[in-house]
Amino acid sequence: MSGAAGGAGGGWPTIVCAQVGNVNTGAFDPVREVCEVAHARGAWVHLDGAFGLWARVSSALGQLADGVELADSWATDAHKWLNVPYDSGLVFCRHPEAHRAAMSIRAAYLIQDEDGERDSLDYNPEFSRRARGIPVYAAIRALGREGIADIVDRGHAMAQRFKDKLTSHGVEVLNDVVLNQVLVRFGNDARTRDVVKAVQQEGTCWMSGTTWQGKAAMRISVSNWTTDEDDVDRSVAAILKILESRDPS
Incomplete structure (x- = not known):
């Protein structure tokens, strides 16, 4: 063995x-x-x-x-893609x-x-x-392979949409969108952490902060089965509005 x-x-x-x-x-x-x-x-x-x-x-x-x-x-x-209770x-x-x-x-x-x-x-x-196995089994049984695949594919597509929308407005995306994660940075550590905190307080969406390769970043993770194009667009608009309010003019 x-x-x-x-x-x-x-x-x-x-x-x-x-x-x-x-x-x-x-x-x-x-x-x-x-x-x-x-x-x-x-x-x-x-x-x-x-x-x-x-x-x-x-x-x-x-x-x-x-x-x-x-x-x-x-x-x-199971709590990410299947959205079942968190301790699964x-x-x-x-x-x-x-x-x-x-x-x-x-x-x-x-x-x-x-x-x-x-x-x-x-x-x-x-x-x-x-x-804990009951809600996991119920979700898998209800969705089936095709249903779960649709959630995964949609999560990937929405993560790619986040990247495309943000980069089109000059925002730095640090990673290739492989699955459902998008890492965003706003110039420097202090500014990035400030924007992350402001986005969380604004309430349209909730993005966590993280540190990647020694740099502060906003971590966008798309795994909720309800997230669609409108959610992404409204979230991007909220991020850009907050970012604009912090730019000197």
Whole structure:
């Protein structure tokens, strides 16, 4: 099994973490290549795919996540694209034994099945929790693959629209729009942070601030299923109005 002791770490387990949709830029690591190189050296490959894993449902964007099936484990969120409750994180592991060994807890008052029957207690970090899987299942069942693909494709198109509208007015966009993330900068750190705060207070839309490659930026993340062209245009207009109010004249 990949990730066993004695791998690339010289006697210690080695875990390689690849990004499937960077939290700031939306960029994807070359997962297939990462897995081939890491597995050849006995390393475990984990994918941080908070929103990028969902690109696989799209015929237009699926190639971005090429090779994800080769990884040993995935982590992703359902609350972004599916807009289900915020604490609906998902983890997948291709090695049941390793999964159970990492999560199972032994105690005198707990009864473990010795014949291998699956008990959810052995596969998650909580003894008691609400049934988070129900809203996730309901959303997937209601939307289907085509419905989820439509949300992902529309989110990408709206992110591209943000970039096109802002750059046409001279605003600096720092990244290529790979999926649904747009990084915007307004000259310098202080001015950028000021504009971000003003946009949040104005209320038309809410954009977070971030730091990317040592620079302050506005992080535009499009993942709500209702976001359309009108939302983007009104948001861009609000950003430009605030920006204009801060320009000396």
